Amino acid sequence: MEKGEDKHEEEQDQVVNPWEVTAKDGGKIDYDKLIDKFGCQRLEEPLVDRVQRLTGRPPHVFLRRGVFFAHRDFDEILNAYEKGKKFYLYTGRGPSSEALHLGHLVPFMFTKYLQDAFKVPLVIQLTDDEKCMWKNLSVEECQRLARENAKDIIACGFDITKTFIFSDFDYVGGNRSFYKNMVRIAKCVTYNKVVGIFGFSGEDHIGKVGFPPIQAAPSFPSSFPHLFSGKDDLRCLIPCAIDQDPYFRMTRDVAPRLGYHKPSLIESSFFPALQGETGKMSASDPNSAIYVTDSAKVIKNKINKYAFSGGQDSVEKHRELGANLEVDIPVKYLSFFLEDDAELEHIKTEYGAGRMLTGEVKKRLADVLTEVVDRHRAARAAVTEEMVDAFMAVRPLPNMFD
Amino acid sequence: MVLQELGIKFEQYDHPAVLTVEAQAKYVGDKGGGLSKNLFLKDKKSRFYIVSALADTKVDLKVLSQRLGLGKGGIRMAPEEALGQLLQVPLGCVTPFALINESASYVSLLLDKEFKTQPHCFFHPLSNETSISVQASDLDKFLKSIGREPSYVDLEANPPVGKDQPPDLAILVPSGTIDIPDAPENSTPSQAVSEKSFPVQKKCTPASVDSVKSAKPSSADPNAKDKPNNAAPQPNAFAESRLFVDEILKKTTELLLSELTEDVAKQEALANSVRKHLAPDLQNLTRTFCSLLQVMFKNTAYTQGFYAGSNCQPKRL
Numbered sequence: 001m002e003k004g005e006d007k008h009e010e011e012q013d014q015v016v017n018p019w020e021v022t023a024k025d026g027g028k029i030d031y032d033k034l035i036d037k038f039g040c041q042r043l044e045e046p047l048v049d050r051v052q053r054l055t056g057r058p059p060h061v062f063l064r065r066g067v068f069f070a071h072r073d074f075d076e077i078l079n080a081y082e083k084g085k086k087f088y089l090y091t092g093r094g095p096s097s098e099a100l101h102l103g104h105l106v107p108f109m110f111t112k113y114l115q116d117a118f119k120v121p122l123v124i125q126l127t128d129d130e131k132c133m134w135k136n137l138s139v140e141e142c143q144r145l146a147r148e149n150a151k152d153i154i155a156c157g158f159d160i161t162k163t164f165i166f167s168d169f170d171y172v173g174g175n176r177s178f179y180k181n182m183v184r185i186a187k188c189v190t191y192n193k194v195v196g197i198f199g200f201s202g203e204d205h206i207g208k209v210g211f212p213p214i215q216a217a218p219s220f221p222s223s224f225p226h227l228f229s230g231k232d233d234l235r236c237l238i239p240c241a242i243d244q245d246p247y248f249r250m251t252r253d254v255a256p257r258l259g260y261h262k263p264s265l266i267e268s269s270f271f272p273a274l275q276g277e278t279g280k281m282s283a284s285d286p287n288s289a290i291y292v293t294d295s296a297k298v299i300k301n302k303i304n305k306y307a308f309s310g311g312q313d314s315v316e317k318h319r320e321l322g323a324n325l326e327v328d329i330p331v332k333y334l335s336f337f338l339e340d341d342a343e344l345e346h347i348k349t350e351y352g353a354g355r356m357l358t359g360e361v362k363k364r365l366a367d368v369l370t371e372v373v374d375r376h377r378a379a380r381a382a383v384t385e386e387m388v389d390a391f392m393a394v395r396p397l398p399n400m401f402d
Numbered sequence: 403m404v405l406q407e408l409g410i411k412f413e414q415y416d417h418p419a420v421l422t423v424e425a426q427a428k429y430v431g432d433k434g435g436g437l438s439k440n441l442f443l444k445d446k447k448s449r450f451y452i453v454s455a456l457a458d459t460k461v462d463l464k465v466l467s468q469r470l471g472l473g474k475g476g477i478r479m480a481p482e483e484a485l486g487q488l489l490q491v492p493l494g495c496v497t498p499f500a501l502i503n504e505s506a507s508y509v510s511l512l513l514d515k516e517f518k519t520q521p522h523c524f525f526h527p528l529s530n531e532t533s534i535s536v537q538a539s540d541l542d543k544f545l546k547s548i549g550r551e552p553s554y555v556d557l558e559a560n561p562p563v564g565k566d567q568p569p570d571l572a573i574l575v576p577s578g579t580i581d582i583p584d585a586p587e588n589s590t591p592s593q594a595v596s597e598k599s600f601p602v603q604k605k606c607t608p609a610s611v612d613s614v615k616s617a618k619p620s621s622a623d624p625n626a627k628d629k630p631n632n633a634a635p636q637p638n639a640f641a642e643s644r645l646f647v648d649e650i651l652k653k654t655t656e657l658l659l660s661e662l663t664e665d666v667a668k669q670e671a672l673a674n675s676v677r678k679h680l681a682p683d684l685q686n687l688t689r690t691f692c693s694l695l696q697v698m699f700k701n702t703a704y705t706q707g708f709y710a711g712s713n714c715q716p717k718r719l
Binding site for chain 1: 691693694697698700701702704705706708709712
């Protein structure tokens with residue numbers, strides 16, 4: 001059994017699970033400790049180089065900058081790929097709100113790169129049922145949010161001939177194989193185990209307790225008979241944020257008992273709030289994040305007013321001491337979205353030495369983010385209801401490995 | 403006939419097709435008035451001009467080139483294809499009346515001021531087999547009716563052009579460049595770059611992106627057969643975006659530099675520097691933007707097909 005979380009958390013320790021992410025004592029998340037505690041592996045540079053060699057193109061900026069920094073058995077995926085054995089991608093979103101911010105797009109941007117680079121199919125799960133249960137929203141509202149979110153996801157540029165998007169409410173009930181897998185998985189996880197992994201209590205309703213198999217089932221190709229029938233041997237790679245790890249720890253534990261491959265994971269760190277890593281990105285505070293609906297003016301304003309700066313209080317002090325790059329949000333955001341490695345290096349050097357001022361860095365960030373958001377908005381505008389229907393239709397994908 | 407609608411008086415003379423002024427003179431030379439010679443010219447930036455002059459007026463292309471601000475030797479006779487494509491007239495039939503065509507909207511017209519000294523002048527309408535004589539004032543009427551201001555020029559004048567004396571005919575240079583697909587200087591025959599020259603923008607213009615996109619599908623299949631270990635990433639996509647970016651850069655730098663300096667060598671050096679610095683950025687932008695557009699086009703097409711297909715199914719009995 002792999003290392004996992006303890007049932008009893010030390011009060012001061014950081015908390016990372018699918019529903020809560022808090023750092024220790026209001027500090028920063030310690031990713032090394034997290035990797036250690038979860039038992040996953042660091043994504044080291046040799047692996048990134050290997051990806052470059054296998055795909056014949058430069059690795060995605062998120063790989064180069066260590067945004068996707070941890071994995072489970074990603075090397076096994078690459079080994080199989082080298083031998084000509086393909087895999088499929090599985091990622092998802094809990095549609096709890098209509099407004100998506102840039103942090104939400106991160107896993108999807110990365111997944112699109114993986115789809116293009118490796119030329120593999122992708123299933124995207126919209127867990128509208130989960131949000132219905134956890135956020136106490138109505139079923140209809142969650143279904144609606146799922147469809148709206150699907151449009152933003154599609155706008156990230158997924159290939160419709162290789163992508164299947166499904167909402168749990170739509171798909172799970174109508175599909176016999178999926179439910180069968182859910183039951184198979186559920187049989188392998190004791191109540192105590194699921195409480196231990198997810199921290200359920202006697203007060204939590206049974207919907208919550210019964211949910212984990214639903215997020216686990218897409219890891220197995222037999223859950224999608226219209227796509228992967230006869231391909232029980234197909235491996236699965238799951239790009240996700242590291243807070244989702246518990247679900248898939250559980251799944252990996254169950255897989256061998258069902259005769260399936262363990263799904264592999266490639267995990268990202270958290271996208272910081274504008275106010276800093278200690279701040280919480282919350283849907284209720286629109287100023288904690290840049291939304292895909294923000295205009296250039298709003299973006300510029302938010303960055304200037306709210307982005308936590310690592311620069312010094314005065315220009316003189318700044319020129320003397322330089323900026324604190326550890327806590328500076330604009331630089332952190334640039335490391336996510338500024339593609340040019342050389343330019344980022346230059347900014348870090350100059351800003352860190354105090355030769356470049358905060359205003360300049362913030363301006364550059366505003367330009368970069370505006371471009372990302374504009375491009376997204378344009379792509380989003382091209383997504384029609386019919387396109388969403390087509391992406392979500394239960395249909396075969398004959399060219400999914402082309 | 404348009405001229406009649408405009409109330410323009412003219413005399414029409416039909417004759418066998420003529421290709422030269424001399425040949426035309428055989429038929430209408432004795433009718434008084436002036437014969438016109440019409441030159442269809444092109445500059446290095448693919449801008450086109452009709453110079454319409456009395457047969458006797460001396461037209462020096464080198465002088466004209468300088469007066470237009472194109473430097474020495476910046477203007478020459480336009481290729482034959484352009485005649486058909488832009489003016490829609492056969493060889494030997496260049497005429498101000500050709501400007502009635504939409505395709506000629508960016509062609510500039512220079513009229514000999516000596517036309518005004520003649521009672522009437524001879525031009526071809528749109529055919530070599532006819533000559534019509536009109537008064538200069540009536541020619542003006544025609545031009546105005548198609549939205550053109552007649553520009554009369556002293557074609558034999560040779561004013562000095564230099565730092566303190568700007569080229570006097572520069573305002574007659576058209577604002578739009580036109581690409582003729584077969585023209586030899588066009589290095590990317592498969593691309594139709596948009597008609598106006600434009601400053602470097604971050605967004606691709608839809609027309610030019612379309613041509614990139616339409617050229618791409620052919621590259622999709624060969625790549626599908628590539629083994630994953632193949633080190634060459636989609637070579638066609640890269641090559642096309644490079645050509646596209648090169649074309650933009652070439653046109654932009656030429657335009658900019660012609661404004662800055664007349665020294666050709668300096669222009670070359672500056673152009674190379676600009677290209678070196680801008681090309682990689684633009685290529686990346688183009689590639690990401692175009693690949694996103696490509697996938698959106700693909701998704702849209704699939705959706706339409708899917709929708710049509712799913713609505714065509716016979717109802718289950």
